[in-house]
Amino acid sequence: MNINLSQCFIAVDDHDKALAFYRDALGLEVRKDVGFEGMRWVTVGSPAQPDVDIVLEPPLADPSASAADRQAMAELLAKGLLRAVIFSTADVDATFEHIRAAGGDVLQEPVDQPYGVRDCAFRDPAGNVVRFSKPRTA
Numbered sequence: 001m002n003i004n005l006s007q008c009f010i011a012v013d014d015h016d017k018a019l020a021f022y023r024d025a026l027g028l029e030v031r032k033d034v035g036f037e038g039m040r041w042v043t044v045g046s047p048a049q050p051d052v053d054i055v056l057e058p059p060l061a062d063p064s065a066s067a068a069d070r071q072a073m074a075e076l077l078a079k080g081l082l083r084a085v086i087f088s089t090a091d092v093d094a095t096f097e098h099i100r101a102a103g104g105d106v107l108q109e110p111v112d113q114p115y116g117v118r119d120c121a122f123r124d125p126a127g128n129v130v131r132f133s134k135p136r137t138a
Contacts, residue, residue: 004051005052006051006052006053007043007052007053007055008052008053008054008055008085009054009055010054010055010056010057010083010085010126010128011057011058011059011060011073011077011082011083011128012056012058012059012124012125012126012128013059013074013078013126014126015040015042015056017125018042018056018125019042019044019056021104021124021125022044022054022056022124023044024102025098025099025102025103025104026087026099027046028044028045028046029044029045029046029047030042030044031044031045031053032053037063039058041056041057041058041061042055042056044056046087054085059073059077059082059126060073060074077126077127077128078127080123080127080129082127083128083129084129084130084131085128085130085131086119086130086131086132086133087131087132087133088132088133089132089133089134090134091134092110092119092120092132092133092134093110093118095120095132096109096110096120099122099132104122105122105125106121106122107121107123108120108131112136116135117134117135117136118133118134118136119131119132119134120132120133
């Protein structure tokens with residue numbers, strides 16, 4: 001069996017702020033921008049991976065969700081507890097400096113991890129953890 005990742009979803013509470021991060025700071029391309037029933041979904045992706053889409057979605061797009069569920073999702077999002085995404089990069093330090101210079105909210109500066117990668121982390125404007133890593137060479 002051969003399977004490939006096609007899409008992943010990241011909850012955001014302000015698509016314009018999210019685009020300033022994912023498009024402008026990270027350099028991802030906008031592939032789709034769709035509105036439906038007062039909600040918005042924006043699909044972004046790396047030009048180097050045309051078959052993988054990242055969908056920036058409303059925190060709780062399920063129309064059957066209760067007001068309490070929506071509130072709970074908003075609170076989890078605000079705390080940065082919903083999602084994390086990890087990008088690979090050829091140069092963690094250069095990526096870190098680029099994103100920091102673009103105003104990225106630094107969560108962790110570049111560090112060699114004991115599990116074999118060098119990585120760094122930021123929070124996107126919605127609070128999601130976004131990591132950038134590269135396997136360490138011996």
